[in-house]
Amino acid sequence: MKVAIIGCTHAGTFATQQILAEHPTWQVTVYERNDNLSFLSCGIALWIGNQVSKPDKMFYSNPDELTKLGANMRMQHDVLNIDAQAKTLTVQNLVSNTISDETFDKLVITTGSAPIVPPLPGIDGPRVKLCKNWTHAKTLKESAPDINSAIVIGAGYIGAELAEAYAITDKRVTLIDALPHVLAKNFDKNISERIEQDYQDHGVELALNEKVTSFVDDGQQVTVTTDKGTYTADIAILCIGFRPNTSLLKNQLDMLPNGAIITDDYMQTSIPDVYAAGDSATVHYNPTQKNDYIPLATNAVRQGILVGRNISHPTEKYLGTQASSAVELFGKTYAGSGLTMAGAAAHNIKVASISIEQDYRPDFMPTTIPVLVNLTWDPTSRRVLGGSLMSKYDVAQSANVLSMAIQAQFTIDQLSMVDMFFQPNYNQPLNYINAVAMAAVTQANTNK
Numbered sequence: 001m002k003v004a005i006i007g008c009t010h011a012g013t014f015a016t017q018q019i020l021a022e023h024p025t026w027q028v029t030v031y032e033r034n035d036n037l038s039f040l041s042c043g044i045a046l047w048i049g050n051q052v053s054k055p056d057k058m059f060y061s062n063p064d065e066l067t068k069l070g071a072n073m074r075m076q077h078d079v080l081n082i083d084a085q086a087k088t089l090t091v092q093n094l095v096s097n098t099i100s101d102e103t104f105d106k107l108v109i110t111t112g113s114a115p116i117v118p119p120l121p122g123i124d125g126p127r128v129k130l131c132k133n134w135t136h137a138k139t140l141k142e143s144a145p146d147i148n149s150a151i152v153i154g155a156g157y158i159g160a161e162l163a164e165a166y167a168i169t170d171k172r173v174t175l176i177d178a179l180p181h182v183l184a185k186n187f188d189k190n191i192s193e194r195i196e197q198d199y200q201d202h203g204v205e206l207a208l209n210e211k212v213t214s215f216v217d218d219g220q221q222v223t224v225t226t227d228k229g230t231y232t233a234d235i236a237i238l239c240i241g242f243r244p245n246t247s248l249l250k251n252q253l254d255m256l257p258n259g260a261i262i263t264d265d266y267m268q269t270s271i272p273d274v275y276a277a278g279d280s281a282t283v284h285y286n287p288t289q290k291n292d293y294i295p296l297a298t299n300a301v302r303q304g305i306l307v308g309r310n311i312s313h314p315t316e317k318y319l320g321t322q323a324s325s326a327v328e329l330f331g332k333t334y335a336g337s338g339l340t341m342a343g344a345a346a347h348n349i350k351v352a353s354i355s356i357e358q359d360y361r362p363d364f365m366p367t368t369i370p371v372l373v374n375l376t377w378d379p380t381s382r383r384v385l386g387g388s389l390m391s392k393y394d395v396a397q398s399a400n401v402l403s404m405a406i407q408a409q410f411t412i413d414q415l416s417m418v419d420m421f422f423q424p425n426y427n428q429p430l431n432y433i434n435a436v437a438m439a440a441v442t443q444a445n446t447n448k
Helices: 010-021 042-050 063-071 134-146 157-168 188-200 298-310 340-344 397-409 412-416 432-446
Strands: 002-006 027-032 072-075 077-084 088-093 099-103 104-111 113-116 129-132 149-153 171-176 206-208 211-217 222-226 228-231 236-239 243-245 274-276 284-285 291-293 325-329 331-340 352-359 370-377 384-391
Touching: 002 010, 010 063, 010 104, 010 298, 027 077, 063 072, 072 157, 077 113, 088 352, 099 149, 099 157, 104 432, 129 134, 134 432, 149 157, 149 222, 149 228, 157 171, 157 188, 157 325, 171 222, 171 228, 188 206, 188 384, 284 298, 340 384, 352 432, 384 397, 384 432, 397 432, 412 432
Parallel strands: 002 027, 002 104, 027 072, 104 274, 129 236, 149 171, 149 236, 171 206
Antiparallel strands: 077 088, 088 099, 113 243, 211 222, 222 228, 284 291, 325 331, 331 384, 352 370, 370 384
């Protein structure tokens, strides 16, 4: 059996490992246009902020490791054309520039995503940078000692972390976003406003609810113009999002309008023997029970594994995702899973919500720290649909509790009574997850 895998970051790496674990005699060929694989781009901001011990540890695998497993690694090979029905590929060796035609029995599309770069004047200037892959990471790290200021465009996770990294290393930072709040797609207003205060307390200029219209490079600095003002710095970094890198399969496979490849529960596309995973593919978003595009490494890893388990025949269904995530900014943890109020509105889903704030452990302890918790649920079925938390205390793992509750379709009533231990070093007699669910139950019963 000849398997062709196109792209080898997270989904491609794990698909390769799992296919060879399940089928060690199969001929698995990996085509990767870069000279590296498995780069954890979530570490870029940490590296910029001098919080990474060794940059080579941001890779968890390499071509030699996959070769030892039995993979035929074609690094620095770019796939120029795919005919999914005829099962053929056209591939260019980027070192020798030779072009060859290849065949396959099964195809795995793990081509990932690419940064969104809108066609704005001056956006291709030398002082406008990207933040996605190892090449981008090295460029940003190498330039960091030589700059005094930076404009970060996009206040999602990557932009938010990058702005913090520059701020804590004494750069003058401007953070621009078209939405009215930082991390507006991840957290509700009551949490975003606290994040924004921390940025301002650390000298970061916030330019929110502003759309970038152009870039002008004067040879020494770059000026970013928005619909409301102008901002000048030594560099500007685009962090406005990603799009599926699937143009080679356009009009061949079923896709969302943005190009994300639609798969079934077993990661198979609309064409037999063609599979997709990771940032090139859709996910099943459990809070809405619909296909969605949510490019996260966690989704890519699980989908890659499932390709390996299902590539011979349908074996294990995809459980879907809650898009659980967490980030640390200026010493505080922000974590969440599922729908926020704004997310529910964007999906045209009616939800109820509540927010509480309580100390994570009893006041008789020498110290304690408040935790802010939000919870959203379906007011009809009372099913939990989302939640988020923020605190100086590490509440990150609580997002996983919320994730399991959403995936298991818990009601607020069930979540309020889930058995959680009590020990004064760690929590209250009523854990803050139980507490917010109990508050939700009281509100829901009052509103009947």
